[in-house]
Amino acid sequence: MNTIAERIYDFLKNFPPFSMLSKEQLLSICKSIHVHYLEKDNDLFITGNSIKNEFYVVKDGAIGLFEEKTNSLVDKCDEGDIFGLRALMRKDNYKLSATAIEESIVYSISSELFEEYITTNSEASNYLLSSFVSNTRYIESDTSKVEKENEKILDFFEEQSADYSKNPIHCSEETSIKAAALIMTNKRVGSIIITEHKKPIGIITDKDLRTKIATGLISIEKPVSAIMSFPVITYPENITVAEAQIAMMKHKITHLCITKDGTPNTELTGLLSEHDIIVIRDNNASILVKEIKRTTSFIELQNIRQRAEKILKRYLNQQIPIIFITKILSSINDSITNHIIELSLKEMPTLPPTSFSWLAIGSQGREEQLLLTDQDNALVFENVSKEDYKNTQQYFLNLSEKINKGLEIVGFELCPADMMASNPKWCLSISEWKKQFKSWIKTPDQDNLMLCTIFFDFEFVYGDKKLVKKLSKSIFKAIDAHEIFLNFLGINALKNPPPLSFFRQFLVERDGEHKDQFDIKARAMMPLVDAARLLILSKGIDIPKNTITRYEKLAELEPQNGDIYIACIKAFKNLLRYRTEQGIMHKDSGRFIDLNTLNKANRLELKSCFKAVKEVQDLIQTRFKLSHFL
Structure with missing residues (x-):
C-alpha cells in the first residue's frame, strides 16, 4: 500500500468527519490528498482570489485566517482543523487570507472527494450540518463587547431555514420546449419544473436550452421530456441553508424542488436555487455586521438597517424563536451605534478629554x-x-448631538421626550449620575419613579465599561439604604392591572388618536417588564436587563414560584412577537392594535398572556405588602 497514504490515514482517522468514514472510504481519500509545506508567513490563498477546487486540513503547525482590511486574525486553525470548506461551498472568492503563522504542513482535499465520500456518508454529513456554525473559532483579542457577541450569535446563516420561491413555474411533460422557453422568458425565470399531477418529475434550466437547443442537437418543437433532467432532488419545506448547500454540491446541481413531505411523491410547493442562497447570504445578519464596519457614511448605515428589517421579516415568517431574533437585531443595532460613534468621534476637533460610556436605555437597553x-x-x-x-x-x-443625528439618519427617530445623550440632563459625569440615581431613589415620587423605570434599564454599548459597573454598584447601594423605595416601585408596577374589564373584555383607549384601540405596550408588556425589574432589583443582582433573562434568573432563584416566572416568559415572548408582527404589517411601532383585526385565536392567545400578568402582580402585592400602601 502507499506508505504516504497510510500515514495520512493514521492522522485523519482521529478527527471528525474523517473518523466517521469507513477505512476504505478514508483510504481512498488519502491516496488522492495533496500535501503542502508552508514556511512561516507564506500564504495558501489570499482575499479576493478565486476559490480552488479544494478545502484544507492542518497536519502540523498553525494557519491564520486574516481579514484583509484590518489584517486582524479572525480564526486560527491548529492540528486537525478544517478550513476553506465554507468558501468551497459558497462558490465565491475567498473572503479571508490563509497564512502560515508558523511552519506548517497542510493537506488539501478536492471537492470531488468531498462529494463522493463525505456528503454521501450520513454520519459525516450530519456532523457537518450540526457543527457548521459552531466549528468556526474566533480569537478574542482586544475586541469590543459587540464584536464578541456578534461572533457568538450571528454566524447563524447555515442553520436557518432557506427562503425559497413559493410559486415555482411548472408545466406538463407534453409541453413543447419552445412553449416552455416562452413561459420562462415571460416569467423572467431561469428554470421550469415539469410536473405530473402537481408532483415534480423533472426540470429544465437555461443551461439545458443553451447546451441542447441552441446547439441544434434537439428540435425546439419536441416535448420538454426530451431535455429535462430527472429525477429531481427534493427536500421538505424546512430545509436549512446548510442542507441546501451540501445537497447541491453532492448532486452537482443548482436547483432543489421543495415538496410537502420532501419526497417526489407529494405536491410541489417551492423551488430553491443557488441564486436564492446568494441572496440570503447578502441579507444575512453576519454579513450586515461585517458591512457595517466598512461603511463611511450614515446613509450607508441607513441602507444596512433597512436590510435588517428584511431579515426580521424573514425570521418571523420562519418562526425563528423570538429571543434569538431579539439578539440578532440588537447586535445589528449595537454594531450600527458603535460605528456611528466611531464616525462621529472622527468628526470631533480633538480626542475625548476623558473616558466615557455610551448607554442604551429603556427597550434598547433591554435588547427588546x-x-x-x-x-x-x-x-x-x-x-x-x-x-x-x-x-x-x-x-x-x-459628540452626542452628532451621534443622535447619525442615528436619526439611519432611521431611529429623535426621542420626543428628549431622553437622549445630547440633553445636558442625561450627559453627566459618573459622580453626577450617582447623585441623580440616589435622588430618584431617596424621593420616589411619580416623576422620579417614571425616570427610574427608564434609566434603570441601561446597557453598555461603547466606551469604558468600568464606568457602567461603578454606576450599577452605586444603584444597588442606594436601594439598600432606602428599602422603602422597592415598595414604591412595586406600587408603580401595579398601576396597569391585567387589561380585561369586569366582563372579560379588552380595556381599550377611551379617547384620543387611538380611541377604541388596544395598547399592547402599556397594558400588557410593560406590567411584565416592570415586575421583572422590581423582583430582580430586590435580589440585588446585576444581570443583563433583558426581561426574559430576568425571569429566567428568578425561576432559578425561586423554584417555588417557577411556574409563575415561566408563564411570564412565555407571555412576554408571545406579546413581543405579536407586537412586532403588527408593526411590520401596519408599518408603525405595533403598539396600538385594532381589535377588529383579531380573530378568535388571536384574542384567546392575548388573554392567556394576561393571566401571567395577574399572577406576577399578585405575587408582588403579597411580597412587598402593598395592600398597606394602596
Missing part, C-alpha cells in the same frame, strides 16, 4: 427593540476637576 422606534440613550463620563467640568460636558454634548 425589534422595530425602528425613537432613540433612548445616555452618556456617562469619568470625573474631572470642577474647573474642567463645563468644557468636558460640552465636548460630550457636541
Whole structure:
C-alpha cells in the first residue's frame, strides 16, 4: 500500500468527519490528498482570489485566517482543523487570507472527494450540518463587547431555514420546449419544473436550452421530456441553508424542488436555487455586521438597517424563536451605534478629554427593540476637576448631538421626550449620575419613579465599561439604604392591572388618536417588564436587563414560584412577537392594535398572556405588602 497514504490515514482517522468514514472510504481519500509545506508567513490563498477546487486540513503547525482590511486574525486553525470548506461551498472568492503563522504542513482535499465520500456518508454529513456554525473559532483579542457577541450569535446563516420561491413555474411533460422557453422568458425565470399531477418529475434550466437547443442537437418543437433532467432532488419545506448547500454540491446541481413531505411523491410547493442562497447570504445578519464596519457614511448605515428589517421579516415568517431574533437585531443595532460613534468621534476637533460610556436605555437597553422606534440613550463620563467640568460636558454634548443625528439618519427617530445623550440632563459625569440615581431613589415620587423605570434599564454599548459597573454598584447601594423605595416601585408596577374589564373584555383607549384601540405596550408588556425589574432589583443582582433573562434568573432563584416566572416568559415572548408582527404589517411601532383585526385565536392567545400578568402582580402585592400602601 502507499506508505504516504497510510500515514495520512493514521492522522485523519482521529478527527471528525474523517473518523466517521469507513477505512476504505478514508483510504481512498488519502491516496488522492495533496500535501503542502508552508514556511512561516507564506500564504495558501489570499482575499479576493478565486476559490480552488479544494478545502484544507492542518497536519502540523498553525494557519491564520486574516481579514484583509484590518489584517486582524479572525480564526486560527491548529492540528486537525478544517478550513476553506465554507468558501468551497459558497462558490465565491475567498473572503479571508490563509497564512502560515508558523511552519506548517497542510493537506488539501478536492471537492470531488468531498462529494463522493463525505456528503454521501450520513454520519459525516450530519456532523457537518450540526457543527457548521459552531466549528468556526474566533480569537478574542482586544475586541469590543459587540464584536464578541456578534461572533457568538450571528454566524447563524447555515442553520436557518432557506427562503425559497413559493410559486415555482411548472408545466406538463407534453409541453413543447419552445412553449416552455416562452413561459420562462415571460416569467423572467431561469428554470421550469415539469410536473405530473402537481408532483415534480423533472426540470429544465437555461443551461439545458443553451447546451441542447441552441446547439441544434434537439428540435425546439419536441416535448420538454426530451431535455429535462430527472429525477429531481427534493427536500421538505424546512430545509436549512446548510442542507441546501451540501445537497447541491453532492448532486452537482443548482436547483432543489421543495415538496410537502420532501419526497417526489407529494405536491410541489417551492423551488430553491443557488441564486436564492446568494441572496440570503447578502441579507444575512453576519454579513450586515461585517458591512457595517466598512461603511463611511450614515446613509450607508441607513441602507444596512433597512436590510435588517428584511431579515426580521424573514425570521418571523420562519418562526425563528423570538429571543434569538431579539439578539440578532440588537447586535445589528449595537454594531450600527458603535460605528456611528466611531464616525462621529472622527468628526470631533480633538480626542475625548476623558473616558466615557455610551448607554442604551429603556427597550434598547433591554435588547427588546425589534422595530425602528425613537432613540433612548445616555452618556456617562469619568470625573474631572470642577474647573474642567463645563468644557468636558460640552465636548460630550457636541459628540452626542452628532451621534443622535447619525442615528436619526439611519432611521431611529429623535426621542420626543428628549431622553437622549445630547440633553445636558442625561450627559453627566459618573459622580453626577450617582447623585441623580440616589435622588430618584431617596424621593420616589411619580416623576422620579417614571425616570427610574427608564434609566434603570441601561446597557453598555461603547466606551469604558468600568464606568457602567461603578454606576450599577452605586444603584444597588442606594436601594439598600432606602428599602422603602422597592415598595414604591412595586406600587408603580401595579398601576396597569391585567387589561380585561369586569366582563372579560379588552380595556381599550377611551379617547384620543387611538380611541377604541388596544395598547399592547402599556397594558400588557410593560406590567411584565416592570415586575421583572422590581423582583430582580430586590435580589440585588446585576444581570443583563433583558426581561426574559430576568425571569429566567428568578425561576432559578425561586423554584417555588417557577411556574409563575415561566408563564411570564412565555407571555412576554408571545406579546413581543405579536407586537412586532403588527408593526411590520401596519408599518408603525405595533403598539396600538385594532381589535377588529383579531380573530378568535388571536384574542384567546392575548388573554392567556394576561393571566401571567395577574399572577406576577399578585405575587408582588403579597411580597412587598402593598395592600398597606394602596
